[in-house]
Amino acid sequence: MVEIILIKNGQVIDPASGKNGVADVLIEDGKIAKVAKNIKAQNTTVIDAKACWVLPGLIDMHTHLRDPGWPEQETIATGTRAAARGGFTSVCCMANTDPVADTASVVKYIVSKAKAEGVVNVFPIGAVTKGLKGEELAEMGRMLDEGAVAFSDDGHPIASAGVFRKALEYAGQFNVPIISHSEELGLSESGDMNEGALSTQLGLRGIPALAESEAVARDVGLAKEFGTLHVAHVSTAQSVKTIRDAKKQKVKVTCETAPHYFSLTEEAVKGYDTNAKVNPPLRTQADVEEIVAGLKDDTIDVIATDHAPHTIDEKNVEFQRAANGMIGLETAVPLCITKLIKERKMNPLKVFAKLTVNPAKILKLNKGTLAPGADADVVIIDPEAKVVIKKEDFVSASKNSPFISQKLTGKVLTTVVGGKIVFQA
Ligand SMILES: [Zn+2]
The missing domain is CATH 3.20.20.140 (Metal-dependent hydrolases)
Structure with missing residues (x-):
């Protein structure tokens, strides 16, 4: 089965092409299929990325x-x-x-x-x-x-x-x-x-x-x-x-x-x-x-x-x-x-x-872009979310961070690797 993910309404920021604007991102079969406004697709996992950044x-x-x-x-x-x-x-x-x-x-x-x-x-x-x-x-x-x-x-x-x-x-x-x-x-x-x-x-x-x-x-x-x-x-x-x-x-x-x-x-x-x-x-x-x-x-x-x-x-x-x-x-x-x-x-x-x-x-990695046909490696970030860095939240086996207790802005919400969701906040 071809897995399809549709990321809707995000601010798509793709430094490789210089694109920075609201669009949908369609992922099919592990690749970026399309980046455009108002993409319609059936049988998809839909992620609402309104007010979020969608990046490679x-x-x-x-x-x-x-x-x-x-x-x-x-x-x-x-x-x-x-x-x-x-x-x-x-x-x-x-x-x-x-x-x-x-x-x-x-x-x-x-x-x-x-x-x-x-x-x-x-x-x-x-x-x-x-x-x-x-x-x-x-x-x-x-x-x-x-x-x-x-x-x-x-x-x-x-x-x-x-x-x-x-x-x-x-x-x-x-x-x-x-x-x-x-x-x-x-x-x-x-x-x-x-x-x-x-x-x-x-x-x-x-x-x-x-x-x-x-x-x-x-x-x-x-x-x-x-x-x-x-x-x-x-x-x-x-x-x-x-x-x-x-x-x-x-x-x-x-x-x-x-x-x-x-x-x-x-x-x-x-x-x-x-x-x-x-x-x-x-x-x-x-x-x-x-x-x-x-x-x-x-x-x-x-x-x-x-x-x-x-x-x-x-x-x-x-x-x-x-x-x-x-x-x-x-x-x-x-x-x-x-x-x-x-x-x-x-x-x-x-x-x-x-x-x-x-x-x-x-x-020379074939990565780092949202161009159609590229591997569907994508991250969705809330740039306005307030976060407090907490030791117990780290999933690394080690906790040695000098930033523990700091209040920062910006949070990773979803990470997609090769068309598969590997992290969701
Ligand atoms: Zn070194």
Whole structure:
């Protein structure tokens, strides 16, 4: 039986085509069949989306699903359900699992497990180097054959410029980007938070902004000569400026930031909230302002969550010993709507391009559009709903969010993957 879903009267926002207006969306047989006014159809599941936004399903190009390795933090089952609740229909999972996703067999395992127990599309990102050690290149071609979409040693910078150059050249043969975790360990090592007056006052070890921006400058410099680069989780003003200049010089570089880098400053660490401990660390208001400027002028192409689940035991310790990272899949939409669209007056088309068509283009995924014939990955959002972030509402296996108790605007109501409703609020 062909399943038919008709989404009525929503504000259809499709950044891929620039369309933004009231229309109906008809889904048939897992594909977008039609987007038009007053569609009539029989034997359909009808969803009334009046006063809501209807968008292509969101794509998170930076997720940690922790599978294989740490089921107490997250699994593909729990992580993809968290994604669905957050409006994400595709997630790209990073390679720092146990074992590391540095071989075709681990990539194959993730793809088959995602088919068996996942509720959204899962695209693995393979490791650049064997064991994430930064020494010997991993078998990229074979991982691509099994479904990897890009390569990253995320969690670990590649210290050797020579290895990074070889990685850019090798990945270039396959026409895929290297995603860099740009960090100069000599400057950041064993730091707990952003370096400045506040770290001194709190007695915590500082990570200077230069630990990121110096590494970004090196990586961009190598990309200029040797390949295509995507910079992960940009957090500092200087990184944004460096990438802006590089784009003017036609360097093949794109980049992402995460919602916490435009929503929070280092002030969130006051009170030693370990949920605000993240790498790169939360920065200053001046950094936040430049991140927003970079989002507005499209220096920053993508908003990705860097969803990093950790157990209570890993976070419920003194700040210096706590694990880095925060969950992000279930808070991204209300943060983007509240902090960018409401507070900064950014156009929803621009904001959601960074969560749909832009990551799809960078990773060459046939996703991120509501064009007829496309996979029916769709999200319906109430942009005016008031929400309070609650720990007990998270479906992720982990609850490490610094946004708990925050009052935000914007709520995901329905998520459709391949024509199937996988989440309803
Ligand atoms: Zn990283």
